[in-house]
Amino acid sequence: MHYVTVEGLAKSYGITPLFENISFHIEEGDKIALVALNGTGKSTLLKILCGKETADAGKVWIHKDVTVVMLEQSSNFNMNQSVLENIFDHEHPILNAIKEYELLTDDDAEPDATLLTASIAKMDELNAWHFDSKVKQILGKLNIHHLDQPVGTLSGGQQKRVALAKVLIDIGFEHKHTLLIMDEPTNHLDVSMIEWLENYLDQENVTLLLVTHDRYFLDSVCNEIMELDNEQLYIYKGNYENYLEKKAAREESDRSSTEKARNLYRKELEWMRKQPKARTTKSKSRQDAFYEVKERAAKRIEQQQLELNVKMTRLGGKILELKKVYKAYGPLQILKGFDYTFKKGERIGVVGKNGVGKSTFLNMLMGTEAADSGKINVGDTVVFGNYSQQGLIVKEDMRVIEFVKNIAENFPLADGTKVSAAQFLQLFLFSPEKQYTYISKLSGGEKRRLHLLSILFRNPNFLILDEPTNDLDLPTLSILEDFLQAYQGCIVIVSHDRYFMDKLVDHLFVFEGDGEVRDFPGNYSQYREWEKDQEKLKTIPEPVAPKPLETEAPAAPKGRKMSFKEKRELELLEKEIGSLEQEKKLLETQLAEGTLPYDQLQKASNRIGEIMQLLDDKGMRWLELSELFS
Numbered sequence: 001m002h003y004v005t006v007e008g009l010a011k012s013y014g015i016t017p018l019f020e021n022i023s024f025h026i027e028e029g030d031k032i033a034l035v036a037l038n039g040t041g042k043s044t045l046l047k048i049l050c051g052k053e054t055a056d057a058g059k060v061w062i063h064k065d066v067t068v069v070m071l072e073q074s075s076n077f078n079m080n081q082s083v084l085e086n087i088f089d090h091e092h093p094i095l096n097a098i099k100e101y102e103l104l105t106d107d108d109a110e111p112d113a114t115l116l117t118a119s120i121a122k123m124d125e126l127n128a129w130h131f132d133s134k135v136k137q138i139l140g141k142l143n144i145h146h147l148d149q150p151v152g153t154l155s156g157g158q159q160k161r162v163a164l165a166k167v168l169i170d171i172g173f174e175h176k177h178t179l180l181i182m183d184e185p186t187n188h189l190d191v192s193m194i195e196w197l198e199n200y201l202d203q204e205n206v207t208l209l210l211v212t213h214d215r216y217f218l219d220s221v222c223n224e225i226m227e228l229d230n231e232q233l234y235i236y237k238g239n240y241e242n243y244l245e246k247k248a249a250r251e252e253s254d255r256s257s258t259e260k261a262r263n264l265y266r267k268e269l270e271w272m273r274k275q276p277k278a279r280t281t282k283s284k285s286r287q288d289a290f291y292e293v294k295e296r297a298a299k300r301i302e303q304q305q306l307e308l309n310v311k312m313t314r315l316g317g318k319i320l321e322l323k324k325v326y327k328a329y330g331p332l333q334i335l336k337g338f339d340y341t342f343k344k345g346e347r348i349g350v351v352g353k354n355g356v357g358k359s360t361f362l363n364m365l366m367g368t369e370a371a372d373s374g375k376i377n378v379g380d381t382v383v384f385g386n387y388s389q390q391g392l393i394v395k396e397d398m399r400v401i402e403f404v405k406n407i408a409e410n411f412p413l414a415d416g417t418k419v420s421a422a423q424f425l426q427l428f429l430f431s432p433e434k435q436y437t438y439i440s441k442l443s444g445g446e447k448r449r450l451h452l453l454s455i456l457f458r459n460p461n462f463l464i465l466d467e468p469t470n471d472l473d474l475p476t477l478s479i480l481e482d483f484l485q486a487y488q489g490c491i492v493i494v495s496h497d498r499y500f501m502d503k504l505v506d507h508l509f510v511f512e513g514d515g516e517v518r519d520f521p522g523n524y525s526q527y528r529e530w531e532k533d534q535e536k537l538k539t540i541p542e543p544v545a546p547k548p549l550e551t552e553a554p555a556a557p558k559g560r561k562m563s564f565k566e567k568r569e570l571e572l573l574e575k576e577i578g579s580l581e582q583e584k585k586l587l588e589t590q591l592a593e594g595t596l597p598y599d600q601l602q603k604a605s606n607r608i609g610e611i612m613q614l615l616d617d618k619g620m621r622w623l624e625l626s627e628l629f630s
Contacts, residue, residue: 001027001028001063001177002025002027002028002063003026003027003028003030003062003063003066003177003179003207004025004026004049004060004061004062004063004066004179005025005059005060005061006022006023006024006025006049006058006059006060006061007023007058007059007061008021008022008023008057008058008059009021009022009023009045009048009055009057009058009059009060010022010055010056010057010058011041011044011045011048011053011055011056012056017231018040018041018044018045018228018231019040019041019045019228019231019232019233020231020232021057021058022058022228022232022233023058023233024226024233024235026179026207026209027207028177028207029205029207030207030208030209030223030224031201031207031208031210031221031222031223031224032208032209032210032222032223032224032225032226033210033211033212033218033221033222033224033225033226034046034209034210034211034226034227034228035211035225035226035227035228035243035473035474036227036228036229036473037228037229037429037473037475037476038443038444038445038446038448038449038471038472038473038476039434039442039443039445039446040228040229041228042183042211042228042473043072043073043183043211043443045228046070046181046183046209046211047070048060049062049068049179049181049209050068050070050181051068052070062179063177065176065177066177066178066179067177067178067179068178068179068181069167069170069171069178069179069180069181070167070180070181070182070183071163071164071167071180071181071182071183071185072163072183073183073184073187073444073471075159075160075162075163077151077152077159077162077163078151079150079151079152080150080152081150081151082147082148082149082150082151083144083146083147083148083149083150083151083154083162084099084102084103084147084148085099086151086162086166087147087162087165087166087169088169089166093126094126094128094131097119097122097123097126097128098123098128098131098132098135100119100122101119101120101122101123101132102132102135102147103147103148104116104119129572129576130576133572133573133576133618134169135169136569137617138165138168138169138200139165141193141196141200142161142162142164142165142189142193143161143193143354144158144161144162144165156188157188157354158188160187160188161188161189161193164185164189164197167180167182168200171204171206177207178206178207179207179208179209180206180207180208180209180210181208181209181210182208182209182210182211182212183210183211184211184212184213184470184471185197185210185212186212186213186214186217186496187470187471188470189496190353190354190496191351191496191498191524191528192353194214194217194496194498197217198217198220198221201221202220202221203610203613205606208221208222210222213469213470213471213472213473213474213477213497214469214496214497214498214499215240215474215497215499216498216499218240219239219240219241222239223237223238223239224236224237224238225238225240225243227243227247234247234250314381314461315344315379315381315382315461315462315489315490316379316380316381317379318377318379318380319341319342319343319344319378319379319382319462319490320341320342320365320376320377320378320379320382320462320490321340321341321342321375321376321377322338322339322340322341322374322375322376322377323339323374323375323376323377324337324338324339324373324374324375325337325338325339325364325371325373325374325375325376326338326371326372326373326374326515327357327360327361327364327369327371327372328372328515329357329360332355332357333514333515334356334357334360334361334511334515335357335361335364335371335515335517336514336515336516337374337515338374338515338517340519342490344490345488345489345490346490346491346506347490347491347493347504347505347506348491348492348493348505348506348507348508348509349493349494349495349501349504349505349507349508349509349523349524350362350492350493350494350508350509350511351494351501351508351509351510351511351524351527352510352511352512352513353511353513356511356512356513357511358466358494358511359389359466359494361509361511362386362464362466362492362494364376365384365464365492366384366386366464381461382461382462383458383459383460383461383462384460384462384463384464385455385456385458385460385462385463385464386455386464386466387451387452387455387463387464387465387466387468388466389466389467389470391447391448391451392439392447392448392450392451392454394439397438397439397440398438398439399435399436399437399438399439400425400430400434400435400436400437400438400439400442400450401421401422401425401435401436403439403450403454404421404424404425404450404453404454404457405421407421407454407457407458408421408457408458409421411424411457411459412459421457422435424453424457425453427479428449428452428453428476428479429449429475429476429479430446430449430450430453434446444471445471445472445473445476448470448471448472449472449473449476452468452472452480456483460489461488461489461490462489462490462491462492463484463487463489463490463491463492464492465491465492465493465494465495466494467494467495467496468480468493468495468500469495469497469500477500481500481503481504484504485503485504491504491505493505498524498525498528501523501524502523502524502525505523505524506523507519507520507521507522508520508522508523508524508527510527569621569625570622570625570626573618573621573622573625574622576618577615577618577619577622580611580614580615580618581615583607583611584608584611584612584615587604587607587608587611588608590604
């Protein structure tokens with residue numbers, strides 16, 4: 001089914017064009033990634049598609065049966081309402097029934113029997129249990145609990161996860177044909193959540209257009225890449241690796257064409273200067289062609305060839321040493337007797353679930369937070385460069401070039417030469433025109449890029465990067481990775497971007513909770529493989545020791561009491577698993593008979609795949625509840 005047609009779309013802000021005369025199509029089942037520099041119109045294009053912005057020219061046609069659902073970078077919540085009220089914010093009998101049931105059973109207290117009986121009856125009548133199960137899965141995987149909590153009391157990361165849950169619930173509810181638009185969906189998600197979201201979007205029959213900086217996520221989810229570059233749109237079928245290859249070939253072709261046009265332009269310019277003032281028809285046509293050649297010759301090919309061999313402040317023999325360091329916030333233990341001595345050129349990734357104290361650890365390294373006990377000794381030659389999640393802080397609005405020149409006029413290189421502030425800005429994709437833009441006029445991603453640049457321009461020898469990839473575009477990430485690979489100082493990185501971590505770090509500090517920190521010798525992908533192997537080992541049953549002749553009766557295991565909600569979930573799981581098994585058996589029989597028409601055959605085959613995944617998920621949840629309370 002054809003979902004969207006875009007023809008001749010154009011958009012400018014003032015005299016600055018974002019894109020000009022772009023056209024593309026979206027078909028059912030397409031999963032498309034939109035790639036571009038920050039500030040070149042990615043978010044604007046997404047908003048035009050969902051009707052929140054208007055184009056200057058061109059047409060957008062969306063099929064009348066298609067519902068467009070968008071996850072924006074910033075969410076418009078009612079801060080005084082609860083999580084549940086914001087998620088189920090539109091009227092529908094099934095949504096109302098689920099909201100009522102979830103409110104009654106949200107805590108461990110025994111609900112009012114009369115209200116609960118009526119709520120269960122309504123759920124049965126509307127056949128809402130299957131959808132309620134999907135809602136529970138989404139909320140659980142995104143670590144969203146305490147549904148009666150006002151959204152205004154949540155952190156920015158928690159609010160982003162609530163917004164994502166709302167969108168996923170919306171697309172799973174009654175909309176048969178949905179175009180899901182997502183702007184940086186992986187921001188504020190830990191890696192286990194990102195991996196779950198990859199699988200969820202892959203299994204769901206959803207048509208997707210997204211902007212993301214997470215290249216592993218992009219590679220796993222998308223089958224097409226659209227790039228906005230120099231106001232034009234380029235479309236590449238296939239994965240991220242194929243996109244890089246095809247883009248490199250296109251740029252090489254563009255360079256060759258531009259060079260030919262410049263040679264022709266020089267010849268034509270010489271001819272134009274020699275022309276007499278009287279114009280013949282023949283010379284007039286050649287003059288018209290001259291202006292076309294001039295336009296092609298003037299085309300700029302953005303290719304950064306400036307390589308920075310950085311001249312750093314020399315690191316002495318003593319860099320940073322932690323001895324028997326303890327740190328806790330109330331019951332939350334962050335470090336428990338942590339020991340480590342940093343060596344020259346180390347690249348360490350810091351990973352762990354949200355809330356285990358990774359940012360606190362970084363603050364302790366820089367001395368902005370004190371340890372409860374133990375010693376943190378910093379070498380005299382260490383110059384920290386701290387890229388925090390707080391973002392760029394500017395006392396008064398100024399132009400980009402002025403902001404950088406206030407730090408320093410030049411950046412010193414190892415060979416004794418210097419790079420000017422303007423050249424350094426160009427390396428990080430701030431064109432000469434953009435350098436004279438006021439900071440307040442930059443996009444969110446451009447401000448993040450400028451913040452990062454300002455940290456590096458101060459020439460530190462110990463970099464601490466807290467989620468540096470959030471809101472950065474892929475071209476900037478590539479330049480940052482090249483810069484950091486050539487960097488000779490120490491680097492400590494907290495990031496959920498697996499591609500970025502794999503490319504840069506030598507080993508990991510894994511915050512496992514309760515103050516335990518594991519020093520893992522490898523990158524993030526290697527750690528995830530090791531972690532999965534450890535999970536498999538746990539499932540292997542231990543050998544059973546022979547029973548002695550006389551034993552006392554074993555004590556009954558002391559599990560916590562099952563809440564009403566959990567009892568009800570266990571009962572429903574048993575019914576749902578039974579129903580799914582029956583449906584699977586029926587479909588297998590129909591497929592074996594070979595009498596179904598082709599379209600029904602395809603649907604039956606797809607449905608069996610969905611059922612098997614549902615059986616796996618529900619079976620695992622049934623085992624969790626059974627073992628927890630047995």
